[in-house]
Amino acid sequence: MAHALGPPVVVLRDVAKSFGAAAVLQGVSLTVHGGETVCIIGPSGSGKSTLLRCINGLVPVSGGSITVAGREVNDPALDRVALRRDVGIVFQQYNLFPHRTALQNVMMAPVHVLKQDRAEVERRARALLAKVRLADHGDKYPGELSGGQQQRVAIARALAMAPKVMLFDEVTAALDPETKKEVLVTIQELAGEGMTCILVTHEMGFARRVADRVYFTDGGVIVEDGPPSELLEAPREARTRDFLDKVL
């Protein structure tokens, strides 16, 4: 990407996570700078989703440290609301609230959690829906929207909190190819505007076009990382090569 990168926004140092006896993350360190777009690729079960959930505090870490926008995530005195305001996340299963309309979904958190003025939030929410090209669908319920539309509403909902970092957890995996594109385009525009993005994805083409840096994880560790042109075309590690051979 052409724009200059800012100071580090997300810093992981030796992050470890075990669920009981199963060690899912075993010493992951990475740094994401402001405005950077990072893609994390790797086989299933390599801990990618867990990593994202550790970054926004959904899953507590067993070891190491995570700093997001100057806040230490595993600090027990952490202000969770402040953290979740800074980190937006979009899941694979869109997780929109089915009992609220698309517009209400986008408006809910800023009104309930941030206690912002309702009229102002509505204005911003409509602008966000327009940004993801769903301006006319604000009054529809999630059950009336297609998968791709729901995913874009989910992106708008996360953006409504004005986060500093956006996390995407395999957001196109459950979509069919036509709708995948509309979501990826939205994310690409977001990255182009300077949002710091961390994506867990299988979309290698997207990674090649949009990412500043790609990380390959396997078995709970980062095996290799580098600019997409290097890692995807000429990986250094054998494991990376094996994986890319399988998927590309």
Place this chain on the structure above:
Amino acid sequence: MPAFVVRFFTWLNDAYGLNFSVFTDAYDGQRFLLGLWTTIELSVVCIVFSVLLGMAGAWLIGGPSRLGRAVARVYVQAFRNTPPLVQLAFFYFAIGGLLPQIGDGAGGREPIVSGFGWAVISFSLLAGAFNVEIFRAGIEAVPGEMVEAAESLGYGRFQLYRYVLAPLALRICMPALTNNLVNLVKTTTLAYAIAVPELLYATSQIWSEVLNVREMMYVLLAVYIALVAVLVWLMERWERALRLPGFVA
């Protein structure tokens, strides 16, 4: 009472000896309606309290406090595994007997909580215990991803329950809740045992005076079935109103 109804039942009595006195006799009719009203009052109040108790219990059971969880669990198991009638007698006689009496304004003394009051307390606690289980099951059936999404947006536990879990869990547990509320209406008949002037009690007074047990029985059964039908209809309307577009069973 419309005149043609009175005429019909008077004829029925003269021709066949079937004495539906609630339709022919104004006093009996009034007593019956008063009993019906008391039953409806009792049912509505108990429904409200039992739902509140159920929500409180479900909140405690899913909460971080070990004491809270234990209290809720003991409450649920105690009321679900003991006879409702003995619970009622326990409240009215044992606990009621321990409470002080106050003046009734006419020189006499009366208990501080009336029979109706104890019936409300006893039945609400009973139905509340069942509701705790129902709500808990409903909350657990809400997909975890929805909870994750809400938490990621910064929702705390109370807001999570209020804006996400409660609305969705309610839709999920409607059938079980309807069933429980129907049982509650049927349970109000137990208040007969402590002389609360609900429908069964009023009817028994009528039939013991007029000696028309058979006829009053049929009226009584018909009215209760109608009451239950009305409640079920109301719940189904509510369920329909809550239905979410795009619902695929």
Place this chain on the structure above:
Amino acid sequence: MTDLPVLYPPRPVVARTATSWPWLLAAALALLATAAWGQGGARQTTILEALLRWGPLIFGGFLFNVVTSVLSMALGTALGAPLGLMLIARRRLPRGVGWSLTQFFRNAPWLVLLFYVMFLLPFELHIGGVTIPLPDWAKAVLGLSLPVAANVAEIVRGGLQSIPEAQWSAAEGLAFGPFQTIRLVILPQALRRMLPPWMNLYAILTMATTLISIVGIQDGLTITRAAIAAEARPDLMLPLYLYLLLLFFAYCYPIALITQALERRLVVRG
């Protein structure tokens, strides 16, 4: 349209075995103890002595409740099973009749049905020259068995309908006749699924047997109240009622636990 995850059928959530029974036992014993020793002073008999005197009698009454529940359950199941079969009949007439009867006896309050039977059944039956006396408790057993039958019918219907259609077709394909199919293929599976709700119904019935005290039959509750009246001491009410409640709890709670364990096993096996 996409399937929203919230609309998947609710996961078969079975209440976890409440590990609260130690708490309950402790609470019960504590209450009983405070009731027993809370009252001091110069009394003719202490509460503990009164408990020891009346306890066995109340227990005897409780046993009568249990016997009533067993008889009612047996009669109710015998009546309810064929009613349940009527509910899944192919022809509309038996299905309609079955549905009406089931709805009627399920929606009527148990106490009203009990009154109905007590008042309106004669005290003896004359069948073909033979006179069968119908004592009150027999009428009560019959009265309680009516709602039981309606609920058993629903359980039977639910159990049979939960067997996938494929089982019937498979049996047909293997040249089983209809009765053979039911006996060898459907029934064993259906019975397993019917067992937990049936046991749950039994527990409810056992607790409902106390209703017979309202219609003048001696049971555990009547004896408890008689004991309180005989001693003419209001401070006996708390411990004696608690004693009766504990008796029922000690009987019904294990049933509930077994029912939950059975349900869990069924869910796992599928």
